[in-house]
Each structure stands twice: as C-alpha cells, then as structure tokens.
Amino acid sequence: QQQVKQSPQSLIVQKGGISIINCAYENTAFDYFPWYQQFPGKGPALLIAIRPDVSEKKEGRFTISFNKSAKQFSLHIMDSQPGDSATYFCAVGSSGGYNKLIFGAGTRLAVHP
Amino acid sequence: GAGVSQSPSNKVTEKGKDVELRCDPISGHTALYWYRQSLGQGLEFLIYFQGNSAPDKSGLPSDRFSAERTGGSVSTLTIQRTQQEDSAVYLCASSRVRTGELFFGEGSRLTVL
Numbered sequence: 001q002q003q004v005k006q007s008p009q010s011l012i013v014q015k016g017g018i019s020i021i022n023c024a025y026e027n028t029a030f031d032y033f034p035w036y037q038q039f040p041g042k043g044p045a046l047l048i049a050i051r052p053d054v055s056e057k058k059e060g061r062f063t064i065s066f067n068k069s070a071k072q073f074s075l076h077i078m079d080s081q082p083g084d085s086a087t088y089f090c091a092v093g094s095s096g097g098y099n100k101l102i103f104g105a106g107t108r109l110a111v112h113p
Numbered sequence: 114g115a116g117v118s119q120s121p122s123n124k125v126t127e128k129g130k131d132v133e134l135r136c137d138p139i140s141g142h143t144a145l146y147w148y149r150q151s152l153g154q155g156l157e158f159l160i161y162f163q164g165n166s167a168p169d170k171s172g173l174p175s176d177r178f179s180a181e182r183t184g185g186s187v188s189t190l191t192i193q194r195t196q197q198e199d200s201a202v203y204l205c206a207s208s209r210v211r212t213g214e215l216f217f218g219e220g221s222r223l224t225v226l
Contacts, residue, residue, distance in 0.1 A: 006155075032213055043117070043204055043217030044156070089155060093213065100146075100169065101215060103156035 003027060004092050006104030013111050019077040021107045023090035026071065032093040033066060034101070035075045039086050047088070048075070080111045115139065117218035119205050125224045126195055134190045134221045138207030145188050146208075146215065147180060151201040159203075162188065163210065195225045 005024045013019045023033075034049035050057045050064040050073065057064045063076040077084055087108050091101040118137040126132050138145050147159040158172040162182040173179070177195075182188040192199055202222050206215040 034213065036215075041219065043206070043219050044215075045217065046214045049213060091156075095213070100158060100161055102158065103148075105155040106153075 003102050004090060004104045006090050006107060008107060009105070010108045011110070013077075013080045013109065015080065015082060015111055015113050017080050017111075019075075019080045019084070019109055019111070021075045021088055021090070021109070022072065023074065023092075023104050024070075024072045025092045027092070028071065029094050030092040031095055032101075033064065033073050034091050034093070035062075035064065036089045036091060036103070037086050038089065038106075044089055077109075080109075082111045082113050085109055085111050117205055117207055117216055119203075119218035119221050121221055122219065123222045123224075125226065127226050128197060129194055131191065131193045132195055132223060134192075134203050134205075134223070136188045136190070136205030136207075136218060138186065138188070138205070139216055141209070142207035142216070143185065143210055144208045145182055146206045147188070147190050148204045148206065148217075149201045150204055150220070156204065159190070192223075195223075197225050199223060200225045 007022050035047045036044035037047040038044040048059050048062050050066050052068050061078045066073045087106045089106045090104040093101045120135045143164050145162045148156040160180045161169040177193045180190045202220040204220045206217045208215050
C-alpha cells in the first residue's frame with residue numbers, strides 16, 4: 001500500500017518559472033511533512049518542512065502549501081534556477097514515538113536556462 | 114568530517130555472496146536509519162535504531178537482510194546470499210530524537226552481478 005503518492009515523476013521548467021510538486025497521503029495520523037532535495041551522487045538533504053497547524057510555510061524561494069482536509073501538500077519553487085535541478089522527495093512522518101519517515105517516489109526537476 | 118559516513122561507496126559482488134555495509138552516524142545522534150533507493154525509485158525504509166530500544170525491523174524485505182548497531186554508534190547492514198534485485202543504493206541517516214530532520218550519508222551503491 002502506497003502511503004504517500006508524489007507527482008509528477010519528472011518536471012521541466014524554464015529558468016525563472018515556478019516549479020510545483022504535489023504529494024498526497026492516506027493516514028491522518030501523520031503530522032510532519034518534510035521535503036528533501038537530492039543531487040546526483042549525494043544523499044537527500046532536508047529542504048523545508050511543515051506541521052499541520054499551519055497551511056503554508058515559506059523559506060526564501062521555497063514554499064510548502066498544506067491542505068489538511070484534502071490530505072495533500074505541495075512544494076512551490078519560485079524563480080526556479082538551474083541550480084535547483086535535482087530530485088525532490090516529499091515525506092510523511094508521525095511525531096508520536098520517533099521520526100520514521102515514509103518517502104514519496106521522487107520528482108526529477110530540470111530547470112533549463 | 115561532521116557528516117554521516119558510509120562505506121564502501123561502491124560495491125560490486127556476485128550473486129550468492131554476502132556483503133556488509135557500514136554507517137558511522139553524526140556524533141551525538143541517537144537515532145540511526147537505513148533506507149534503500151533503487152534506480153529511479155523513492156526511499157524504502159529498512160530499519161531504525163534508537164538508543165538501547167529494540168530496533169524497528171519492519172522494513173527489512175527478507176531474512177537475508179540484517180543490521181546491528183554496536184555501542185550506540187556504528188551500524189552494519191548485512192545482506193546474505195545477495196540477489197540481483199538487491200542492487201540499489203543503501204542510504205544511512207541519523208538524527209537527534211524528535212527533531213524531525215534526518216541527515217543522510219552519500220550512500221553505498223551495491224551492484225549484484
């Protein structure tokens with residue numbers, strides 16, 4: 001059973017454009033929603049995270065939008081740059097107990113100059 | 114270095130051989146995780162260690178897979194009688210309990226011929 005569904009699988013955006021990646025989850029017990037960024041040959045690194053007490057969180061050009069009722073959250077990258085080209089993973093977790101994260105399948109983003 | 118260290122970075126083995134992958138977490142991090150990343154796929158949870166508690170082995174795909182963590186620090190993931198479907202990048206991560214952020218190593222790429 002897929003607990004988190006991520007889309008699209010791949011995305012091509014022109015420099016300066018907006019990149020949008022979506023995730024949907026099933027279990028309402030999840031209360032931690034991070035996005036990780038992975039460059040080739042490297043391990044994933046935390047980009048931005050949100051908890052369900054807010055509907056939006058912004059850090060620089062990166063914004064998470066969270067819709068609790070729809071059980072969906074999305075990553076928006078404003079003014080996308082070629083250096084943003086990477087694979088992005090959403091994840092879901094529960095703060096009850098420990099930080100076991102369940103990851104989405106990933107989105108490969110290419111930003112063309 | 115201050116990050117999570119994994120070795121070997123690359124391992125090529127023949128089907129049926131046993132392999133050991135090592136992870137050295139960030140000093141002071143009590144939680145340690147193993148994930149598997151198959152080509153073009155997401156991150157599959159394998160096992161989690163937290164202090165002296167019994168590990169969460171719920172993600173191990175078969176009894177050919179095992180892991181231990183000695184002295185609350187270094188961890189070894191062992192795959193016995195390797196199969197071609199075991200080919201993947203094995204990622205280790207560590208975290209402080211309840212911060213939510215996982216710090217990943219660069220992974221060990223396993224190729225089973």
